[in-house]
Amino acid sequence: MGAYVLLEDGTRFDGEACGADAHATGEVVFTTGMSGYQESMTDPSFARQLITFTYPHVGNYGASAEAMESDRVWARAAIMRAAVNREDAPGAERGWLDWLRDCGVPAITGVDTRALVRHIRSAGAMRGGVFPERISEAEARELIAAEPSMVGLDLAREVTPPELTVVGDGDVRIAAIDTGIKSSIVRNLVQRGATVELHPCTATAAEVVASAPDAVFLANGPGDPAALGYVVDTLRELIGPRPVFGICLGHQLLSRAVGLETFKLPFGHRGANHPVKDLETGRIEITSQNHGFAVVGPGGARTVDADEPVRWSTDFGEARLSHVNLYDRTVEGLTLLDVAGGTVQYHPEAGPGPNDSLYLFDRFLDQIRRAAA
Amino acid sequence: MPRRNDIHKILILGSGPIVIGQAAEFDYSGVQACKVLKDEGYEVVLVNSNPATIMTDPEFADATYVEPLLPGPVAAVIERERPDALLPTLGGQTALNLAKALHEDGSLERFGVELIGADYDAIARAEDRDLFRQTMERAGLRMPRSAIATSVDEALAALGDVGLPCIVRPAFTLGGRGGGIARTEEDYRRVVARGLAASPIGQVLLDESVLGWGEFELEVMRDHNDNVVIVCSIENVDPMGVHTGDSVTVAPQQTLTDRLYQRLRDQAIAVIRAVGVETGGSNVQFAVDPVSEEILVIEMNPRVSRSSALASKATGFPIAKIAARLAVGYALEEIPNDITKVTPASFEPTIDYVVVKWPRFAFEKFPGVSSDLTTHMKSVGEAMAIGRTFQQAFAKALRSRELDSSTAFSELDADALLTALERPAADRYDVMLEAFRKGATVEAVHERCGVDPWFLRELRELALDPDAPFRGERSYKAVDTCAAEFEARTPYFYSGWERRAAHEIEKGDRSSVIILGSGPNRIGQGIEFDYCCVHAAMTVRDAGRDAVMINCNPETVSTDYDTSDRLYFEPLTLEDVLGVVDVERPEGVIVQFGGQTPLKLAAGLQAAGVPLLGTSPEAIDLAEDRGRFGALLDRLGYQAPPYATAHSVEEALRCGSKVGYPLLVRPSYVLGGRAMEIVYSDDGLRDYLVRNAGSNGNGREIFLDRFLENAIEVDVDALCDGEDVWIGGIMQHVEEAGIHSGDSACVLPPHSLGHQMLDRIREHTAGIARGLGVVGLLNVQYAVLGGELYVIEANPRASRTIPFVSKAIGIPLAKIACRVMLGARLRDLDLPAEPMRADHVSVKEAVLPFDRFEGADAVLGPEMRSTGEVMGVARDFPTAFAKAQAAAGAALPAGGTAFVTVTDSDKPGAVAIAQTLHDLGFRIVATRGTAEAIERMGIPAERINKVGEGSPHVVDWIERGDVDLVVNTPTGSGARSDGWEIRRAAVTRGIPCLTTLSGGLAAARAIAAARSGEPAVTSLQELHGRAARAGAAT
């Protein structure tokens, strides 16, 4: 059955429908990772987004439980060049397309994804949708128009758990504000001996520290950090007494908490090959990326030209800009110097992507243990 | 850390002649390195014995030595040039082994030369299988269980823990030479013995078999800050057991989950760190069991490789270029990504297309050789194709192979085809596709060949609907390293098929000229033609046009996006070329430089109204149509050997006797002298016709030429602008006519053709050039017999010898030809009247692959079999010849025992050779007949048994290593004849074996010359300077 991708600017790309027989609207983004399609679809950070996979073949090794980054699919649709089902792949528990159908997720294949990506690259990420042919372009346009744009959108509330849940039983207790945390983050913490509390993002500071955790963790998640003023306020109460760490959205929130601004990137960073430089050690890591917003540097510039750590003072004492993206020199991480805390914009937990940065979890837990001792 | 300023002069080693396992990819990487290092302001010294390379063009280095890649000559170069550093990682295994040797014999230390890129210990850790294993174990990485043996007995003792089947791998050999899979115990004895003989250190590794596991390669780069990136992952469609060089491979990997792929990535990084390659690229090979997800490390190459060239072309990430910068101190983040300009090289390319590489085989040239594929490499070239989907890429790769004969399996049923798939052979995918067409299921095929079902499903769809991938519109997309995340600046394109065309080509307002490349390397059409295409591109750019290259060979310089203004990585079929013409609308297309491949398209292109530059298709046809060409020669009053054309056995026999025996017979349609034979009688002819009935189906033409025995063959390369003719070089072959021009050694200038003859050759060549109406290059082959000059053939295109001649005379023939094709007149190009009056002699020697093909007869004939060539330059012929022999891998002995056995007709000549060798103090041994003839002239000769006469016979002698030089002229290549056994044994033991009298005589004289010690080394720049002065003096 025929289907098409329509963007808010009227650009249209045709293909064939696959996955669930439905339509989807949201922000059309692209990821350049060559594997890890299922991880991406189930990553809460992709809430309300339609993922364009730049790698043509998607589904090659089917779908399996181990690739779940949450308990459901969050992305609204998959836009692909050449999707396959592969129910018989070794290790596959379900075919990729069967699985999308089971999850009620529409998808489209046979699309000239490269042309689509080139359009987004120049025009910027925008709203759009995937529609079966039976839906007219006129209807489709209305459906797209009904979609709010990402800017100013609080999506944390959509993905956050209804109430507190606790995972693992290790020697260190970490209270995470769950704005859409990925399973591999939780897994990495638990594997290293942590008990992880997953708090709804609306939790108050008091609730978060009720059980006297050894550290606070700020999760990844979807949407505009600027719309999460309430989390930032909570955060400002939490910084200081105990180490605070964050990944992705968590990094943006901590940055806002210490007075930095955030802004929307033209089409985001989504992939598994971005080089990020640790300004302290000079080492370069190949990182997994998935974010549409980024942090404005302390100087007020959106890019950082300095090649050594930039220090500045915040309400919480001195802070240091620790990481920079070598592709576009945007901020990729910061460290608080007078109180224990640090964040990275990229995804050390991989899932999908390279494992170059897993050591950050060891460092994180060592610091907690030292602080606790 | 930026550029190192403590080193100024850097020595680069090339990889020498093209051989199986080491091809044009090292010219590509070497050229990139030379360019980069010169740009960085270093003085570059280069040694490479292969004249057909771009890297040995004088402008690519400050001093270029076309000398044998052996410790002696290279040490001499070092002593003369005193480089500060040696970069050994760009010249393949040859350069690596050579660097190792130069370290071990103290030369590097003596002259204070630092190894950069990879130090001695790192090389040892990667190359010595035992050390490598220990290194991996220390790094906590797993390898197949294995044992090391230095004798067959040791090997038998180890059988217990490795078990059968067992993978036998000689240490320090290239492309797995001499190794193999042993399935039974006697296989095992045989393969181990062969492996021990092949290994320069007499060591074999015996590996537990993981046949059938998935095979993966990762291309890794590391800088001195210990930052590591993976440039590309390559998945072998063929499971473990088929050498990666013979496997169909795909980039990026298709079948691994992200989790599993990331584990491979982590291990590849661990490997390069453990081995300690401080800067540069490495290739790491893994075996992966898709079910248990177990990963084993197979090997790592601490240098650029065939796979890294493939990875560079597949991703747009120029590994060799970056490796060279890293070697002189830069860090990855300090090097900009050529393609995006804005991002640094410290990233991992991501691609949004599929790349498929296909090996190109040449079994048809080696009757009796099995086309089964195993752990040692047998392919002679490769084609790469890029598509938006696997099916597009695979189908394009199929087209790119350009097989001379397509295999038909119509008679086989699905079951027979499935059975055939159990032993991987060169045609396995053709068999597989046919099996699918005949209804075989993916499961059944997987059963038999173990190829991952993902590929099989795609291939089945392709077999059942070959057009499906090409529905919609052809859309030229760019290779940009980043899946369109950034704007690409480098115009490197491929055609994908999409619903609607969305071309990404950006052209300026300069008009463009399309140059058609030569496709996959194969015997008869190799790097020489790529060299010419690259020169054409340079010339077109100099002439103010956009050079547009179309080619599908990933090994080459022509497919480096730096070479042209726009590169289209496409198959060289009429349809694909017309596609590019459509979007380029070029001023003209050049078909003269890529060998037969583009020439075959000339007519079709013209029919489609495409303007062709240079010699017209009519002229090409006039040269190739024997009738019309014969008529031209008659008109000019030139002689050709009497010939006839027959269309049936009877007719052939009738003409045969009319033309007169001996006859040279060949089917009309084959290239490179395929299926060409010499017959001496009606019976011989009948026999030939019967044997080749299959290959020349009824009505197919058969050519019969009078075979000129013991004639001197001459090759001429000339330029013509339609009026004026300029002779670039006259080459006299060492072997007599009857040995394919591509396989015989030749010398320039000629050493024994009188002045009148040379003048007649010039005059004939000019006559033919004008007669054909050549605009550009012309190659004419002659035979000189009894003072008579015969024209054998004329090729109005670049010939195999263009690079050799250009280097010998210091004038770039292909570039001049290209200028002529663009409209220049020869008389305006102030060429010297007499290019050859240089005071040096250049010898070209062919390099043959017999040692790679068990069962092949190591004898030369009218059918070309060589894969590559080397050049020897010296002040006199014998010295140049000796250098060429050494460079070709058959260094002549200074003394010892010479074994001589020749056909009766050759006995007189053999005596002369024996005389010289005797005077040089050689002990002469010979079979009865030859010994008598020699003794009759009062030269002592010991008699030894023919194989038939019982042990110890000649083959025993050779295998015991009691013979240092073999002169054996064949008595007609009857398979398994004595001669066959002798040549076979010599080749296996690497003993120089001369199969022609002229070759034998040249060798004897060369040995005499070599007595005066290690010959001097001279750079091309010096030679050409001298040549120019000599030219000016006239």
Ligand SMILES: Nc1ncnc2c1ncn2[C@@H]1O[C@H](COP(=O)(O)OP(=O)(O)O)[C@@H](O)[C@H]1O
């Ligand atoms: N243990 C093994 N079991 C099965 N096949 C193997 C094994 N080791 C190597 N091979 C096959 O042999 C080929 C050549 O081995 P490799 O170590 O890569 O030698 P080379 O130096 O010639 O590349 C590999 O490409 C692989 O297909």
Ligand SMILES: Nc1ncnc2c1ncn2[C@@H]1O[C@H](COP(=O)(O)OP(=O)(O)O)[C@@H](O)[C@H]1O
């Ligand atoms: N009439 C002949 N007499 C002797 N040798 C010949 C004759 N014709 C061809 N040859 C030999 O066969 C070789 C191949 O023949 P050629 O016509 O050049 O075919 P190709 O197109 O393969 O170069 C020549 O290089 C030459 O050595």
Ligand SMILES: [Mg+2]
């Ligand atoms: Mg290998």
Ligand SMILES: [Mg+2]
């Ligand atoms: Mg010829």
